[in-house]
Amino acid sequence: MPEGRTGQGYSGESLLFLTDEQLRQGIEAMFFAYRGFTADPDRILAEMSYGRAHHRAIHFINRSPGTTVNNLLSILGVTKQSLNRVLRTLIGDGLVISKVGELDKRERHLYLTDQGQALEATLSDAQRARMRAAYKDAGPEAVQGFKTVLEAMMDADMRRAYAKLRD
């Protein structure tokens, strides 16, 4: 951590961390870290002509089996056309199954097949391995701070979706 407010008199952490320079560093850290965050799954997905969109769908279907298309839509924050293209290929390839709702037959409930779960595990393992290494490097207190800042960076609706997933 270089300068901060060097030479201007140190007023304690409560102010120091809000300089534009500090903010810019945070921005660049997010940019690079997100590349690292997606690098491993991206490599795996590229080999099977899937993309990040497929990964996201698979992740959240695994997370909430039986979720509806609409629900998934609001979590992913994409258009239904975009999601539909992805789901169509996943269903066609036998990774996801779509069941007509029993209560409401308009709804489609989404589940991973065994094959889908296998891919999910492969992708998750790669991503978790990196996350675990980063957590281990950084230590528990840093991890707590990491999560706190990330949550503060979300929009209200994302924060709601994020919280909901932890029920």
Place this chain on the structure above:
Amino acid sequence: MPEGRTGQGYSGESLLFLTDEQLRQGIEAMFFAYRGFTADPDRILAEMSYGRAHHRAIHFINRSPGTTVNNLLSILGVTKQSLNRVLRTLIGDGLVISKVGELDKRERHLYLTDQGQALEATLSDAQRARMRAAYKDAGPEAVQGFKTVLEAMMDADMRRAYAKLRD
């Protein structure tokens, strides 16, 4: 690999924060937070038919005026053809100028024009405002942890690029 260590007794933070569930929460936090992170600039860029790639180029040219295409390439981690398309439009629109290198005439050194700097400021202001709010919410210790984890999440070459920018 679902649960991790759930229900096996609490052994203190030193172990607890590495459960699969904790890692998954971190993964999802990154996903949502990155959406928030890019949301404000994306909104501005959409109005002028630019995208995130333009933003990134502008950001790093502003950060290191006179940088070469090759240098920018290694920071952004895309192909030169991809970057070139973006640079072409930015140069065509008068936001960036490209000067042939004096020592090595193969190189092109990139600079923002006044107009380019104006857009950079607009985009940065939006992004910094969100960052500042998040930092303020989370507090200084959290910010320190945030940066530590992000850096640990990068690949070695990204970490090098990130460190270089802070010289």
Place this chain on the structure above:
DNA sequence: TTGGAATGTCAACAACACTGACATAAACTG
């Protein structure tokens, strides 16, 4: 000086986001 390496440009293509329009079926409302 000649051949290879480095740097950058142009063209074509694929992935994935978007909008808009429309179809279908089921649920809800009066």
Place this chain on the structure above:
DNA sequence: CAGTTTATGTCAGTGTTGTTGACATTCCAA
């Protein structure tokens, strides 16, 4: 029951951003 809303899926078109391939220019070293 008729009309409206909701949930989903599809088709067509467009834009950004990534890719590979081919090529021009410049530098440098044998």
